[in-house]
Amino acid sequence: MDLTGLDWRLGGTGRLRIGARNAITDVTGIRVGHAGRAGDGWLTGSTVVFGGEAGVTAAVDARGGGTATREIGALDPTGVVERIHAVYLGGGSAYGLDAAGGVMAGLAERGLGFVVGSEPTHVVPVVPSATLFDLGRGGDFFARPDAALAREALEAALASDDGAPVAEGSVGAGTGAVAGEIRGGVGTASVVLPGGGVVGALVVVNSAGSTVNQRTGLPWGELFELPHDDGRPEFGLTPPDDAARRRALDALAALSGGRLPMRPLNTTLAVIATDIPLSRGQLLRLAGCAHDGMARAIRPIHTLSDGDVVFGMSTGTGPWPPAEGPLESLHPSDQVNQVLAAGADVIARAIVHAVIAADPVTTPMGHVPSYRTMYT
Known part of the structure; x- marks a missing residue:
């Protein structure tokens, strides 16, 4: 029996491929903008994921145990x-939430928001927001978005x-972010499902847990790598040898004792965005x-020291995965399950x-290494 239609159930990736940019912007209509400040006491920033003038569901x-x-x-889902x-x-932690007002103002000037009146300017932009803890990481506690x-x-x-x-x-x-023992930041990826629907993600990693398996020196999430269409590996990482792993562990030990400026609040x-019309x-x-997915790539995750938040978006303009082969006899929800997986x-x-x-970065608060300086 042909099991390719069950590939997502079996943990395989044979029917999936990377999007053109391997980014959340492979979902048509989604755009991303960054702004950051580093130096002179600053090490922080802002990111906006824009869903287009038509908006997104x-x-x-x-x-997390400490969300902002x-x-x-x-x-x-029951709201207006x-x-x-x-x-x-x-x-900026909870202080940084006020920054979202700048996004509201920019959308309002363009007449984008929840309509509350008869004039084009009579809108209330709803900008769901979440912030991470990076206070003082550049040296100035008050330097925040x-x-x-x-x-x-x-x-x-x-x-x-x-x-x-x-x-x-x-x-x-991600300007002031950390990933456990090393510097964190912004990452993105995408996948094209059978039928052409796209799922893309943008993540800001500022975790208390580690993203690296110390036994191998590779990121935990490396297991889920997809090949490019030409066969090139997505990450292109090779396990460091024993000597390199020992050097990394020694360096981490030297940075312990509270000198990492990124702990304990993360x-x-x-x-996560898709063009598939999800409710x-x-x-x-x-x-x-x-x-x-966070739990697969960060250990531990969702602790009291974390404020983990995921927003889901759908533009509703793309196709559902087809119910092919064995899936034809399964429940229609399996099409949704392919997207979830x-x-x-x-x-x-x-x-x-x-x-x-x-x-890597060195600030008045201390030095934070990067993955590549530690393990490659």
Whole structure:
């Protein structure tokens, strides 16, 4: 019997392929903008995921023990807000939530938001937001994102082309991020499902847990790597030899004792987007499954020190995966399950991209190494 239609159930990837940019922007209509500040006491930033002028259906799943969020109640599937236009991610912990006002102002000027009156300007932009802890990491506790910085990220998203590549590593909301013992940052990835529907993710990794398997020296999420169409490996990583792993462990030991400026408060934030027309309830399930992807690539995750939040988005313009082969005899929900399974894996892959793209940094608060300086 041909089992290719059950590939997602069997943990395989033979029917899946990487999107053109391997980015969340492979979902048509989704754009990303970053703005960051580093130096002179700064090490923080803002990222905006813009869903297009028509807006997107959205949901949220928050599981960390110390979340900092704004307007996530508006994403309740039973609420009045049907579509949103942007999600804001940033640094500054709870202080940074005020920065989302800059995104609101920029959307309002364009007449984008929840319509409350007869005039084009009579809108209330709903901007669900989440922030991570990076206070003082550049040396100045009061250097944190404000409305101007968030507005800068929005303008960058609006100025980008549809399908544009997304900058990764120590940028935007990931400027001051850490991934356990090394520097974190922004990562993105995408997958094209059978039938042509796309699932893409953007992750800001600022985790208390580690993204690296110390036994192998490879990221935990490396297991979910997909090949490019030409056969090239997605990450291109090779396990470090014993001597390199020992050097890494010795270096980490030297950095212990509280000198890492990134602990103990952390957060991993994510947006998972698709063009497949999921309902708000299905998007809520997708956001929940995305947390499984975090658990595959970060250990531990969802601790009291984390503020992990995932936003789900659907533009509703793409095709459902076909019910081919053995799937024809299965329940229609299996089409949704293919999207959910892909979502978990694409989050894990985006986390790896965040870590391998990050740069080391030295600030008045201390030195934070990167994955590549430690393990490659």
